[in-house]
Amino acid sequence: MDDPLVDRRISCPYCAEPMHIVIDLSAGGQSYVEDCQICCQPMQVSFDTDGEQLLGLTVDTAG
Numbered sequence: 001m002d003d004p005l006v007d008r009r010i011s012c013p014y015c016a017e018p019m020h021i022v023i024d025l026s027a028g029g030q031s032y033v034e035d036c037q038i039c040c041q042p043m044q045v046s047f048d049t050d051g052e053q054l055l056g057l058t059v060d061t062a063g
């Protein structure tokens, strides 16, 4: 059984710091807000999945 968690490197849309996020593909496509670990600004993380592969990932400013 494959691990539904995938690791992706993103850049904060505010401070441009690179960071890793872990995405759970088992729950389907999602959109959620995650605070940057460096500057604490809210990032809107959105992705789509077919349940096995990450099909798209966008990180944008939230709010």
Ligand SMILES: [Zn+2]
Residues within 6 Å of the ligand: 012, 013, 014, 015, 016, 017, 036, 037, 038, 039, 040, 041
């Ligand atoms: Zn940041």
